[in-house]
Amino acid sequence: MSRMVTIISTMETQVSNGPSGTSLPNGPVISTNGATDDSKTNLIVNYLPQNMTQEEFKSLFGSIGEIESCKLVRDKITGQSLGYGFVNYVDPNDADKAINTLNGLKLQTKTIKVSYARPSSASIRDANLYVSGLPKTMTQKDMEQLFSQYGRIITSRILVDQVTAGISRGVGFIRFDKRNEAEEAIKGLNGQKPLGAAEPITVKFANNPSQKTGQALLTQLYQTAARRYTGPLHHQTQRFSLIPPFGKGPDPNNSTKPILDNLLNASYGVKSSPSLLPRFSPITIDSMTSLAGVNLTGPTGAGWCIFVYNLSPEADESVLWQLFGPFGAVTNVKVIRDFTTNKCKGFGFVTMTNYDEAAMAIASLNGYRLGDRVLQVSFKTSKQHKA
DNA sequence: TACGATT
Incomplete structure (x- = not known):
């Protein structure tokens, strides 16, 4: 029901860590009691786009390496994504690679965060605080400094006004590693005036966001x-x-x-x-249709397949996610490689769910300069290109 | 230089 409850249930599905472990080369850590230690393979992914599906989630992270298990966390009642999930890789190296290549990836309006998941534990539940009445001059760093005396801060944020873009609303969130640390921070800081502040701040546990009206x-x-x-x-x-x-x-x-x-x-x-806007022109859907050449274009299976030409030999799947993810739902990306050299043959494919998003991606990315190459992007045709 | 499918 609540978000935190879902987190709990999810984390309980993760294999718990054993008290001690033996690291096997290139493989999972097996503890003496037989449980696996996921600390080097299990990732938490935050700030996923609301409409990203489990399948897209798996496709994105599966492009890095073999996945042992993954789960997009959803609201128990509505089934809506809660915007985060877990990925457990078979190989710790792939987990590391996923952090290095996918952390910070822009997908639609979100910038995803990829980091190691903390071990499952009841003590990390309900450790998120809502803080209000902060001086407008207080920065995120200031706030962290104020709260850090009570424990390890996992995340923090100060909300800013949308219009003035950057002016603090005097409201923030602090997530501690442990709930008892959050409790101590409430005791120590609620109703207190930060140094030099005119008004006291309010510190309380944050509401669970899934308790929506x-x-x-x-x-x-x-x-x-x-x-x-x-x-x-x-x-x-x-x-x-x-x-x-x-x-x-x-x-x-x-x-x-x-x-x-x-x-x-x-x-x-x-x-x-704003200065980097240059070459997008609002090509209409009709002109896009002709751009595709013939009526061979269509939703192939689930989605619209896009042909991307002039990728570098070093191109990989993450590049395609980077390029197309911001435009909408991407279900699959594929870099075509030479079987023997394993280098990209210069082209790849991207499948997008929605026509308008695919059309927008094509209109925007066709002619886009990637390094020293100019991409050519169009709907995939069913036949080989002729002259 | 140009439309896969080694899952």
Whole structure:
């Protein structure tokens, strides 16, 4: 029912860690009691797009290496994604690779976070605090400094005004590693004035976000629908920041307020890198159809297959996720490689669920310069290209 | 230079 309850149930499905372990070369750590130690293979992924499915989630992380198990965490009642999930790889090296290549990946309006999952434990439940009345001048670092005396901070965030983009709302979140640390912080800081502050702050446990009112659910549905139209336009300004090195920016604790966060992220998209907008032109759907050449284009299986040409020999799947993910639901990416050299043969394919998002991705990415190459992007045709 | 499928 509540978000935290779902976390608990999810984490209980993860194999618990044994008291001691033996590291096998290139394999799982087996403890003396037979349990596996997932600490080097099990990842938590935060800030996933609301509409990402379990299948897309698995496809994205499966492109890195063999997955032992993965789970997109959903609300028990509504089935809606809670915006995070777990991936447990077979090989610790793949877990490391996933962090290095997928952390900071921009998918639609979100920047995903990929990190090692903490071991499952009841003591890490309900450790998220809501803080209000903060001085507007207080930064995230300031806030962390204030709270860090009570324990290890996992995430922190100060909410900012959407319009003025950057002005603190005096409200923030602090997630501690342990619930008892959060309790101590409440005792120590609730009703207290930070040094130099005029007003006392309020510190309490954060609400569980899935305890939504009917109205809130309707609002969320509306947001989801609206994003299908406005989202890709916002993405235009973001796509130039997609190219490696992948973003390792601040880590907004946006899991607690998905609706607000969508708005916040959308506004970020609009304001970012306005000078890097150059070559998008609003090609219409009709002209896109002719761009595809013939009527061989169509939803093949589940989605629209896109042909991407002029990839470098070093291109890999993560590049395609980087490029196309911001435009909408991507279900599959594939880099075609030479069987013997394992180098990319210069092209690949991307499958996207929705036509309008696929069309927008093509319109935006065809002609896009990736390194020293200019990509050619179109709907896949069923026959070999002729002249 | 151009449309896979080594799961």
